[in-house]
Amino acid sequence: MMAGGALPQALVLLLVVIGATTAAPAAGVPLAHNEDEDLDTAQLLRKYGYPVEEHFVTTADGYILRMFRVPSSPKASGGSGFPILVMHGLLASSADWVIMGPGKGFAYVLADAGFDVWMGNSRGNVYSRNHTTINPDDDSFWQFSWHEMGDYDLPAMIDYVLAETGQSDIFYAGHSQGTTSFYVMASLHPEYNDKIRVMFSLAPVAYMNHMTSPLLQFISLFVDQLEFLAGLIGMNEFLPNSELMQLVGDIMCQDGAFTQDICSNVIFLLGGYNEAELNTTMLPVIMAHTPAGSSSKQLIHYGQEIRSGHFRQYDHGMIGNTLEYGSISPPDYDLSKVTAKVVLHYSNNDWCAGVKDVDRLYEELPNCIGRFLVAEDSFSHLDFMWAIHAKELVYDKVVALMNQYL
Template sequence: MASLIVVLLFGFLAGSQAAQSIEPRERNPDIDLTTPELIAKYGYPVESHMVTTEDGYILTLQRIPYGRNSTSRTNRPPVLIQHGLLSQSSDWVVMGPEKALGYILADAGYDVWLGNARGNTWSRKHTTLKPSSAKFWEFTWHEMGVYDLPAVIDYILEKTGEEKLFYVGHSEGTTMSYVMASERPEYNDKLRALISLAPVAHLSHTKTPFLKVIASAGDQIGWLTKMMGMNEFLPHSYLYNLMGYALCKDKAITQEICSNFIFLICGFDSKELDASMIPVIMGHDPAGVSTRTLLHYAQVIKSGKFRQYNHGLLKNLILYGSVVPPQYDLKKITAPVALMYGQNDFLADPEDVATLKEELPNVISYYKVKDDQFNHVDFMWATHAKTLLYDEVVSVMNKH
């Protein structure tokens, strides 16, 4: 966590100074484009949709209804792609046509919907609460699974007239789906298949330093963040655009620092990350998340259990009727599940994925990416993600 703060401070200073000398022609224009603007730029149709959850959060979806070389909306099964921690919908289009999963699925004949979880750049509205309110941020991936995904899935099925859809989740997007399918098991019948990229339920073997630091600090971190009013973690701002360009552009002496910082969190791999794309990525991510979401993951690490949020003894008794939170019953996940993992993933460690596989009753695919250096962010941004991973995703979907 300390190293993160140092990098951000350094980036602020360097970015602020460099911003004055940046020539417009030097900047990749994709840095400043929104998700719909990116999709339109590369010749794909795009729609934006708003969905209100049962507890009042207003979420934004982006839709690619068909591919670049087609205008037909018929016979196109819907697929919802859900981002991971600190991310947003642009993750699935930022690498461009023939490389990004959103475009690949649209070109493969699917009706693509890109989700945005509550609290990120695109989903910062509520029917009664404002992001400046601490109460707005009183959620974790539990609420995302119990409220966000059901609302989004029902909306997509209503709009498309379909009875089922495909779900592709990455990282936190997989966690949300396990919460939904176990806590609201009726939604299993609305899933053609649940495809998990870098699945995160168990975290006993995670190597991600900043989550392990939070876990070791325990309740003190939660108390401190609450006292300091730190309800939101890493919301996106123009500062990251400046940082990404000033520190991470080609020929910058600090470009290797950018790469190594990403690797420190997600697993080392210099081969699959195109360093010249880091400024574009940082033009969109990080996209913000509630501090409580990070604390929930830290609790999973500390307890060794995939269970609901620990509010403390008294509140646990009131909410759960027990001093400890209940575990999620993964046996209730009856939808077909494909688990796809990387050997070099610091967050979704292969041993934890193996544990998850044994707990799920209907695993249809257990796929290890055929590159032993494939890490957590490679699932989104790897140069050869199509041949290493996305072709397998399409293959699994075509069979179901």
């Protein structure tokens, strides 16, 4: 798609060309390949000795969402067994909480601390590309943004976890889009605030006035044209996960490939550069699982937020807004209705969640009980998932706070 996809897809093609001509191994030398590239979330957990369950949740509008549960951990000593729902960010999936392995991935850290870990997958990613009546290859399947994730997906998953566990509330942790959709849900369905014991926002994204990501800046500059072109040519699915990305990872990103730095820079294009916290050996595994797919409208909606300076619903244009909302502009999400306890975890080098935007969010949330700046100045947006020291810098703090609220 030209919408939002032109820049990253051009970079991917560049990687393939360079990899084929300069970084490929000599004839007869096999590509280095980590078997974790081929394993999904459940298979990764089983490989490393963790029990896992797969669950399917159907939303009120018919989307079928796949969830993974780690009900206990072989390393857990005691622990409450209290449930937590963990939601990924844009173009990501549940795999991002486990691909770094035991002792590193957030899901493992939570399970080892004795919590009942539920990992959600939002509509349209590789695990939730399903619907009760609509073929995911049809354009009609992709007519959603992160608004619908907050309006439909999160309520369905939260209610499912509560029903399965018999609890009256749960912990919630979201990264990036996983925070955005939470604020949407809690403002549109304020009754769900009582179902959340504490919400942990990792790299919180609501306001985006000070966002500096080159990819999202590009989208915001041409958001109207991109939306029109996406609709015109019917390219409503953005960067679906594919064997191409795995091939690029194997050729370009493995240790010893001189193009490994290019691989790193493509990943940093979205969320900020932090070479010190990136385990480059894991780049092929990361690229085999991410991007995990999304709708074009998810990125376009973020582009609209950047341009407008508002945290508000999808902008359908003057006529569309009048028909949809009864006003020429989309309504803002009312953050005063987000009464759940919220803890913000943010960093100085985050190109998507700027410090000033997080400060503004903090001022508008009525029950923000904590605001924690990551101690490492270079910590970036994607480091909340993949950083070498994410456990020490972020996850241990989250676990300690969870234990205080049991």
